[in-house]
C-alpha cells in the first residue's frame with residue numbers, strides 16, 4: 192500500500208453564483224510527485240490551486256494537505272501549514288512598494304527569526320537561481336511582466352517549501368527562459384524531493400516537469416495519466432485538446 | 438422573495454457586512470498595537486507621510502477657523518459690549534470642538550482616502566492574497582502602522598490647530614474688536630487653565646485630545662477596512678476610496694456629538 196498522499200481532493204464541488212466551476216473533482220498527489228493540470232482558459236485551474244492552499248473553500252467535498260483538512264483549519268493552523276507551501280501566482284502579485292530584493296526577503300523576515308545576514312545570503316542565492324540578481328534594487332513597476340513572474344517564483348521558493356503550487360510558471364517568459372524555469376522545477380524536485388502541482392498552457396513545460404498530466408474541463412479531470420499515455424489516449428476530447436499541442 | 442425583502446437584503450447586507458469587518462479589524466489592530474516596536478520603520482514612515490501631507494493644510498485652515506469663530510462670536514458679544522471676553526472663548530472652542538473636527542475631516546480626505554486607495558490597489562491586484570499565502574499577518578504588517586500613525590498624529594495636529602486658531606482669533610480681536618493682543622492671549626491662557634472635575638488636568642485640552650485620538654483611530658481603521666474589502670479592479674478602488682472618506686466623516690461627526698455630550702455631562 193502506498194503511503195498517504197500529500198495532497199488529496201475528494202469529490203470537491205464549488206460554484207460562484209450559478210457558475211459551477213468544480214463538479215466533483217478528485218485527485219491525489221504523493222510525496223515527491225509532480226502533477227500538471229492543463230485545460231482551457233477560464234475552466235477553473237487557478238481555482239483548484241486556491242482550494243489546495245486554503246484561499247477558497249469547497250461547497251462540498253474534502254481537501255487534505257499533509258493529511259490536514261484545509262477548509263476546516265483555524266487561522267493559526269493554516270498559517271503553519273502554508274509555511275510548508277510555496278505558491279506562484281498567475282500574475283506574480285508582488286508588493287508594489289517593496290523592491291525586488293525586499294519582496295523576496297519578505298517571507299523570511301516575517302515568518303522566520305533568521306538574521307539579516309542569513310536572509311541576504313538566501314535571497315541573493317534564490318534571485319540568482321531565477322537570474323534576477325541584477326535587478327534586485329528595482330521596483331515591480333520598473334521590470335517586465337516576465338521578470339515579475341520570476342521574482343514571484345523566487346519569493347515562492349525562498350522558504351524552501353516542501354509543496355509548491357505553480358500557476359502558469361512559463362507564462363510571459365521567452366522559450367529559452369521558460370525552458371530554464373522548467374529545468375529549475377525539475378532540479379528542485381530531485382534535490383529537495385518537493386511535491387508540486389503545476390498549471391500550465393505549455394506542452395513542453397508539462398511534459399518536462401509532469402509525472403502525470405491531467406486535462407481539466409467542465410469541473411473534472413477528463414484524464415490523469417503519465418505524458419505518454421495522455422498522448423496515446425483515445426478519448427476524443429483529450430485527443431483534440433492535445434493534437435493542437437503536438 | 439417579495440420586492441421589499443429583496444431591496445432590504447441587497448442594500449443592507451453589504452452595509453452590515455462591511456461594518457462588521459471594520460469593527461473586527463479595529464479590534465484586531467488594537468490587540469496588535471504591541472507590534473509597534475517591530476513595525477517602527479513603517480510606523481515612522483507613515484507618521485512622516487501624515488505630517489508632510491497635512492501639516493500646512495491644518496495650519497492654514499486652523500488659522501482661518503480661529504478667525505471665523507472670533508469674528509462671529511465677537512460681533513455677537515460686541516452687541517452686549519462683552520467683546521473683552523472673546524479671549525476666554527476662542528481657545529476652548531478650538532481645543533474642544535473645532536480643532537479635532539477639522540483635523541479629522543482633513544485627515545479623512547487626505548490620509549484616510551490614501552490608505553483606502555493603497556490597500557484597495559493591493560487587494561485587487563492579489564497582493565493581499567499573496568501576503569496571506571506567505572503567512573504574513575496583514576493586520577500587523579499593513580494595518581497596525583497605519584492606524585497607530587494616525588492615532589498618534591491626529592491629536593498632535595489638533596493641538597497645533599488650536600494654537601494657530603487662537604492666534605487667528607487674536608488677529609480678529611485686535612483688528613475688528615479693538616482689543617489688545619496681550620489681553621486676548623492672557624485670557625486665552627487663563628481659559629485653558631480650567632481643570633476637569635474627575636481628572637485634575639486642563640479640561641479643554643484633554644477633552645480635545647481624547648476626541649482627536651479617537652477620530653484618528655476611526656479614520657485609519659475605516660480607510661484600511663475599505664481598502665481591504667475592495668473588489669472589481671480600478672473602479673472598485675475608486676469607489677472604496679469615496680466610501681471611506683464619506684463613512685469616516687459621518688462617523689466622526691456623530692461621535693463628536695455623543696462624546697461632547699458625555700464629556701460635558
Ligand SMILES: Nc1ncnc2c1ncn2[C@@H]1O[C@H](COP(=O)(O)OP(=O)(O)OP(=O)(O)O)[C@@H](O)[C@H]1O
Pocket residue numbers: 207212231232233234235236237238239281
Ligand atoms: N473569487 C471568484 N469569484 C467569482 N468567480 C470566480 C472567482 N474566482 C474564479 N472565478 C470564476 O471561475 C472561473 C475559473 O477561473 P480560473 O481563474 O480558475 O480560470 P483558469 O482555468 O485559471 O483560467 P486561465 O487559464 O485563463 O488562468 C472563471 O469563470 C472565473 O470567473
Ligand SMILES: [Mg+2]
Pocket residue numbers: 236237238281358
Ligand atoms: Mg488561471
